[in-house]
Amino acid sequence: xxxxxxxxxxxxxxxxxxxxxxxxxxxxxxxxxxxxxxxxxxxxxxxxxxxxxxxxxxxxxxxxxxxxxxxxxxxxxxxxxxxxxxxxxxxxxxxxxxxxxxxxxxxxxxxxxxxxxxxxxxxxxxxxxxxxxxxxxxxxxxxxxxxxxxxxxxxxxxxxxxxxxxxxxxxxxxxxxxxxxxxxxxxxxxxxxxxxxxxxxxxxxxxxxxxxxxxxxxxxxxxxxxxxxxxxxxxxxxxxxxxxxxxxxxxxxxxxxxxxxxxxxxxxxxxxxxxxxxxxxxxxxxxxxxxxxxxxxxxxxxxxxxxxxxxxxxxxxxxxxxxxxxxxxxxxxxxxxxxxxxxxxxxxxxxxxxxxxxxxxxxxxxxxxxxxxxxxxxxxxxxxxxxxxxxxxxxxxxxxxxxxxxxxxxxxxxxxxxxxxxxxxxxxxxxxxxxxxxxxxxxxxxxxxxxxxxxxxxxxx
Amino acid sequence: xxxxxxxxxxxxxxxxxxxxxxxxxxxxxxxxxxxxxxxxxxxxxxxxxxxxxxxxxxxxxxxxxxxxxxxxxxxxxxxxxxxxxxxxxxxxxxxxxxxxxxxxxxxxxxxxxxxxxxxxxxxxxxxxxxxxxxxxxxxxxxxxxxxxxxxxxxxxxxxxxxxxxxxxxxxxxxxxxxxxxxxxxxxxxxxxxxxxxxxxxxxxxxxxxxxxxxxxxxxxxxxxxxxxxxxxxxxxxx
Numbered sequence: 214x215x216x217x218x219x220x221x222x223x224x225x226x227x228x229x230x231x232x233x234x235x236x237x238x239x240x241x242x243x244x245x246x247x248x249x250x251x252x253x254x255x256x257x258x259x260x261x262x263x264x265x266x267x268x269x270x271x272x273x274x275x276x277x278x279x280x281x282x283x284x285x286x287x288x289x290x291x292x293x294x295x296x297x298x299x300x301x302x303x304x305x306x307x308x309x310x311x312x313x314x315x316x317x318x319x320x321x322x323x324x325x326x327x328x329x330x331x332x333x334x335x336x337x338x339x340x341x342x343x344x345x346x347x348x349x350x351x352x353x354x355x356x357x358x359x360x361x362x363x364x365x366x367x368x369x370x371x372x373x374x375x376x377x378x379x380x381x382x383x384x385x386x387x388x389x390x391x392x393x394x395x396x397x398x399x400x401x402x403x404x405x406x407x408x409x410x411x412x413x414x415x416x417x418x419x420x421x422x423x424x425x426x427x428x429x430x431x432x433x434x435x436x437x438x439x440x441x442x443x444x445x446x447x448x449x450x451x452x453x454x455x456x457x458x459x460x461x462x463x464x465x466x467x468x469x470x471x472x473x474x475x476x477x478x479x480x481x482x483x484x485x486x487x488x489x490x491x492x493x494x495x496x497x498x499x500x501x502x503x504x505x506x507x508x509x510x511x512x513x514x515x516x517x518x519x520x521x522x523x524x525x526x527x528x529x530x531x532x533x534x535x536x537x538x539x540x541x542x543x544x545x546x547x548x549x550x551x552x553x554x555x556x557x558x559x560x561x562x563x564x565x566x567x568x569x570x571x572x573x574x575x576x577x578x579x580x581x582x583x584x585x586x587x588x589x590x591x592x593x594x595x596x597x598x599x600x601x602x603x604x605x606x607x608x609x610x611x612x613x614x615x616x617x618x619x620x621x622x623x624x625x626x627x628x629x630x631x632x633x634x635x636x637x638x639x640x641x642x643x644x645x646x647x648x649x650x651x652x653x654x655x656x657x658x659x660x661x662x663x664x665x666x667x668x669x670x671x672x673x674x
Numbered sequence: 675x676x677x678x679x680x681x682x683x684x685x686x687x688x689x690x691x692x693x694x695x696x697x698x699x700x701x702x703x704x705x706x707x708x709x710x711x712x713x714x715x716x717x718x719x720x721x722x723x724x725x726x727x728x729x730x731x732x733x734x735x736x737x738x739x740x741x742x743x744x745x746x747x748x749x750x751x752x753x754x755x756x757x758x759x760x761x762x763x764x765x766x767x768x769x770x771x772x773x774x775x776x777x778x779x780x781x782x783x784x785x786x787x788x789x790x791x792x793x794x795x796x797x798x799x800x801x802x803x804x805x806x807x808x809x810x811x812x813x814x815x816x817x818x819x820x821x822x823x824x825x826x827x828x829x830x831x832x833x834x835x836x837x838x839x840x841x842x843x844x845x846x847x848x849x850x851x852x853x854x855x856x857x858x859x860x861x862x863x864x865x866x867x868x869x870x871x872x873x874x875x876x877x878x879x880x881x882x883x884x885x886x887x888x889x890x891x892x893x894x895x896x897x898x899x900x901x902x903x904x905x906x907x908x909x910x911x912x
Contacts, residue, residue: 339724342735362725388725482831487737487747490831496832502737535737542734543752657822661829 222470224322225300225366227293228253231261231285233307239306242430248314252672255303261285264564274388283380283391286362290377292366300368308335309364309430311446319350321422324350330372330417332400335427337447339396342535345454347422354450356421357403358396361447364427372417379415423451454530454536456568461548461650463498464555465574466611467604469586470632472497473666475550475576477635477643480662481654484540484547492588492597495665498550503532507553514599516610522560529557530564546650548572555611558618562625569625572646573615576632639666682698685775686715686754690745691762692736694722700762702884704728707760709888710769719748723867744836746827746843749814761810764859765880771873777852778815785820786851787813788843789859798838806838810876811859823847842857869899879904 232240240258247256264281273280286303293301311317318334325332328351335358338346344357367373379398386393399419405412427444452458461483465471472491475498481483490504491497510525511518518525518527533547540547554561562569582605589598599607619627628649643662647654654662696776701782704716705728717732719854724733726894734751745759756778760766777784785795814820823843831839836863846849872895882904883894898904 386725393725482825504692538737654826655822658825658829 218590224253224318225302225512226254226298227301228256229259229301229303230256230306231259231264231282231289231303233261233281235260235263236306243304243306243308246309246430248310250315251317251321252318257301259289259490262288267409268367272385279390282362286391287353287377287380289474290367290373292375292382294370294377299370299373300366302334302364302366303362304427305363310427311424311426311428314426316652317422317424317426321352321426324352324419325420325631326350326353328418329420330367330369331376331395331419332368333359333421333616334366335429335446336361336363336365336392336421338421338450338453341448341453342538343531345530345534346450347403347407348423348450348575351584352423354421354423355357355403355406356399356419358400359419359421360392360396361429362392364394373533375415375417421450424449454534455541456566458537459542459546459556459568459570460533460537460561460565461546461570461572462554462558462561463548463550463556463572463574465552465576465614465651466555466585466608466615467552468551468588469574469576469629470581470635471550471574472499473632473635474630474646475499476570476665477546477639477646478548478572478650479644479666480658481647482545482652482658483652484543485549485649486534486536486546487539495667499614500536500549500551503549503551506532507551507557511553511556513597514603514607516556516607518557522563525557525621526560526564529560533565545652548650550664552611554616562622563631564616569626570649571627572649573619573627573629574632575629581612591623636666641664683754683829684714685758685772686717686732686752687758687760687761688717688749688750688752688754689719689730689760690743691718691720691722691727693724697722697726698761699878699881700878700897701728701781702881703760703762703764703766704730705886705888705891706766706884707869711772714772715754716750716881717754717757744831745809746813746824746831746836747838750816750821750824752816754816756813756815759812759814760874761876763876763878763881764810764878765875765877765884765890766873767875767895768873771858773811774852774854774858775813778813784852785815786848786849787854788851788867789854790856794833795838799841799845801842803888804845807841807844808833808859808861809837809840810861811854811874812840819849823849838905863899863902866899871897872899882906 262281262284264277269277289301289303310408339358339359339360346354346356349355367376372553372618380391380394402412402419405528416487425446432510438578461477461478463471463475463478472493475485476496479489479498485498486500489498490501491499504588506528510520533549536547536549585608588602589604592598628646630642630646640663643659689703691697698759705715707716715731718726718727718730718735719734720734732753734748743835749757756775758772758775769887774787776785788809789811799806823846826846827839827843857871858873859876860866860872860874866872880890880898883890883898883906885891894906
């Protein structure tokens, strides 16, 4: 088959395709599906090392297939170093291309920073919940750790040497494949940059596109033997922190009805956390992990956090991104409730940006203060009890922070729930809440949400 | 809620391993499964790094908040039409261990399968005197009734034992269920009349008998069943 080469094929000097001699089926299929015009130099088949036919060293615990893959990548790199090739792209023969590959590749390449040494075209972001890829420009991200090696570009003699040294260093972790080991290389640089430290002189600038350009074809893996039914594109950098998915923060002071609202959302199917606790016997709707985080940052009844703003923002974001990922798997939305979030709403906004949604629970502040004072009176000596003055100061502070934020951020969507209205007309309020959440609960879920609302809760007005 | 992802695999096995302590058990359990049922994909929910876990087809990273990492939470995430859940400390002893999943088809009409055992929770379900299931080995079909039952479970689960609420949820949603005899999840030697009938053991001692190829030699199993002694002088799954 003839491959049309695009006029400007200078993104890299050479293009390699790694293919086992016994997998001519893959070679044939791969060549057939190449996007036209092909933006790289004519692909050169590189006979991959077949792990089945060789012996692995005793310290290698990751299997023969993974050893063959590692050796093949090393040999390509070695060839380039020896032959004076200064840049190359390598594809494994299960690499499948995204639609608009050429256009998106060009945009990616145009925006790659001048220092790029390793640029992935396909892969999988690991630990993206805790360490989301950092946006460098519209199309380019700095990853924390990338898994898989089915498509990437390498450039620069010094970078190649650093890569070669890294791949032959004797600090491999047991059972690591080449992609795990390469992931550690990116990870070290990312961490140094985040922490404001000097980057290691042996490190390489690693980048990924906003959305993967190359996935893995549904062929049987040479390494683990599994076969998939469709080309797999893993989590994109653009949405590794699920910035496209909304997060619903239920905001209100203590004893304002936020627990009831959070539990209503839980019954409707919103993901409010994996383990819900709280003061209310019917369910407080407070995720245990978030409660711990909030109390660590601002111990009740304090009114200001003791943690730095950056640290608090990062910790809240990390917790929320993990919940968003779980909600995504559950095909629902994520939310959370804890009174401290009123104080931390600026931090939430800094971490979540446009994905923040607010469910503001409104109740007469005097009633909320009396209710917190009454709870404290009942539980003197407990960590969640405070003096009357502390209760009042805290409640007013939380309310003021929430209301000031809402006032100063008219672009952040807010759904206001009057607690009195919720307990009087739960059907109507819950219907509107469902619309705001953008979910489609079943009749059973709606019924159980309505059942949760208990009019007896309005003791303090 | 919205529809869950359409299954892309007909049948799969699911494990949960939270914390590193259960990984040695998981390795042996998966080795025994691969030995007897080599073509069945495995999904693993874990908070452990990939390199520490045995190779599986579907790996789901979950955070390490304790208590809530129970199977009903995760089953809807799976790409399987029919899911066999196995505890990480089970050992598969026969190719027919997961064959009852064939009942979870339109031909037979069942949507859930669980194992009858010596119930420690006879009076907890409070529906028609039904005892609580044991959920160490459960097979579920991904269908409307089962998903509704799991959603029900998720709404009301507040920690602790998940089996009672799962039994209740399946009953409330009238999920057609088949109950297997104790040898499908043998937790006590005295539950079965002969060791050769055991399909899956749920006994830590038997994990010690799993060989590098995932098999458990008949004579070692027999000895364990007769005497309670599980000694393996050969190599084992590391």
